[in-house]
Amino acid sequence: MLRWNSPPVLKFVEVPNLTHASQDLDDIKVSEVPQPQAKNGEVNVQIVAAGVNFVDLLYAQGKHQNNRSFVRPPFILGLEFAGIVIAAPSSSQYLPGDRVFGSGLGSYAEQIAVKESSLHHMPKNWDFRDAAGLAATAPVSYGALITRGRLQRGETVLIHASAGGLGSMAVQISKAVGARVIATAGSQAKLDIAKSYGADECVNYSNNPDWWKEVLGFTNGVGVDVVYDPVGLVDKSLKCVKQKGRIIVVGFAGTEGNIERIATNRVLLRQAQIIGYRFGMSDRIDPGETAANWGGLKVMWETGLLRPTVFDCNYRGLESVTTAMKDLQARKIWGKAVVLLESERSRL
Secondary structure (H helix, E strand, C coil), X not given: CEECCCCXXXXXXXXXXXXXXXXXXXXCEEEEEECCCCCCCCEEEEEEEEEECHHHHHHHCCXXXXXXXXXXXXXXXXXXXXXXXXXXXXXXXXXXXXXXXXXXXXXXXXXXXXXXXXXXXXXXXXXXXXXXXXXXXXXXXXXXXXXXXXXXXXXXXXXXXXXXXXXXXXXXXXXXXXXXXXXXXXXXXXXXXXXXXXXXXXXXXXXXXXXXXXXXXHCCCCXXXXXXXXXXXXHHHCCCEEEEEEEEECCCCCCCCCCCCCCHHHHHHHCCEEEECCHHHHHHHCHHHHHHHHHHHHHHHHCCCCCCCECCCCEECHHHHHHHHHHHHCCCCCEEEEEECCXXXXXX
């Protein structure tokens, strides 16, 4: 095992073991833990930056389905990171000092030990903040749109929450394959963000229950080929997807726990395909598919078709994780909120 010297005690953000079912974000706290010990070929990484995700809110509040199985309090919060390898097996492709990004529960911490397959070398010319938002957004959007949704050049795709972490990646990936993008968001400022990442047309669905009519207008009444939905808008999307169109469900960020129910006769009338894409499960049952998705993404960022989507706010130190999560909950954030850790190596 190759390693750098590391401090014996490290800071992390903990979701405590409380008695009430739904926890408040103020319940999470910064604690200390002994340095993680890598096992079974794991790689130790000094975390420099960590991405903030909607799923973190669900985990912290005890509302995620995994809270009933393997993610039970107390646990370390956070799902994605970028940092520097500090210890790796001698057989690993990673060496101490390598700049990497990756995914793993427990990324709101100064260090993490993860399996090698969860890591990737950072794209050239990207810094730690840029790369910290890749692992939980880019493969989801690529897998949903390209692998499951079979999005093709010349097709039209409707991307909901287009300025969010998932949505801003989805816009870029769609444009990279030559699709036309109709983007939705809840404010003009967020639609401007979607435009900056390549959206062709934009629809503001805030206080506009008939937003789907605007989508139909952009398609001369025909409807879109593909819908990308991380929000929970399948019902109205069925009004503006074309015959035999595809609706890809990747999350329910806009439902606030009240998952929508769909009249299946409307699916029949549209001859629509409703496709669920769950990246974590897909990765567990078919790691080869995940590797292929990352291969496609690498081509995109190496050719300049995929660029960082970091929200311009100075979240610094693990103590700021709660602030960033509250801002995400309040819909103040576009792209990816990223927390930069206070560390000597964060200046590397």
